[in-house]
Amino acid sequence: MAKKQKVSMTGWTLTIEYPSIGKTFHADILKYPKEMQEELQKHGAKQKFGDAESGGTPVEKYAMVQRIHEGLLAGQWELTGTPDMSGIVAEAVGRIKKVKPEKILAIFEKMPEKIKEFASNVKVKAEIAKIRAERAAKVADEAEDEDLEINL
DSSP, rough: OOOOOOOEETTTTTEEETTTTTEEEEEEGSSSHHHHHHHHHHOHHHHHHHHGGGGSSSHHHHHHHHHHHHHHHHOSSSOOOOOOOOOHHHHHHHHHTTTTTHHHHHHHHOHHHHHHHHHHHHHHHHHHHHHHHHHHHHHHHHOOOOOOOOOO
């Protein structure tokens, strides 16, 4: 079973640990603009960053936390722009080429333009669809038994 990330607050410092990828994210809430600090107090910093926990791989979750952080630093509560697809694209290419996604991510770090190039490949798109379907099935399996009432 994969280790889940852990979100904690100590004073004004938010820490999110990603043990499965060996990364830790730290944010000093006081470095955000005043309006963002007020929103975080109302909404809850752990809740805001915890929103990045849903779905995706640990690499994608870590990237999402960084997007949230960058947005808050810029004074933007809502995420804007294009999401980082590098994690799922690397996973798809890794499956197709039978290499670890980390190797593909290293390529993306050196040549970020490759993300868009690989993502537009038909085989990669199909593999991404499979990955998303697998994730959706896993979420459904892990969900509590929910009654589905259909009146036709």
